[in-house]
Amino acid sequence: MASSPSRGEVLSLFRSLLKTASKFSDYNIREYAKRRTIDAFRDNKSLSDPNSISSVIMDGKTQLDIARRQATVYSLYAPKAKNIMEIKSV
Numbered sequence: 001m002a003s004s005p006s007r008g009e010v011l012s013l014f015r016s017l018l019k020t021a022s023k024f025s026d027y028n029i030r031e032y033a034k035r036r037t038i039d040a041f042r043d044n045k046s047l048s049d050p051n052s053i054s055s056v057i058m059d060g061k062t063q064l065d066i067a068r069r070q071a072t073v074y075s076l077y078a079p080k081a082k083n084i085m086e087i088k089s090v
Contacts, residue, residue: 004050005057013060014041020064023071027083033067 014037021033040060047053
């Protein structure tokens with residue numbers, strides 16, 4: 001039987017995913033990653049089985065590694081023009 005991760009570990013994963021999402025230079029990808037993170041944590045907040053929780057946390061850590069790699073690679077090829085949502089009106 002797997003031990004359930006601590007609240008601090010879960011919050012740390014959540015913060016790390018949001019921080020990594022904010023590193024995407026493209027508005028659409030950045031907002032998608034944030035929305036996906038928030039939705040996934042909301043969907044799984046009612047889990048009570050320690051094995052299910054551990055499985056979801058491991059999946060989240062895998063997703064974090066993937067997002068970090070994608071943010072790095074995407075920054076190399078990011079378009080120079082900003083999205084209309086990012087342009088501030090004067």
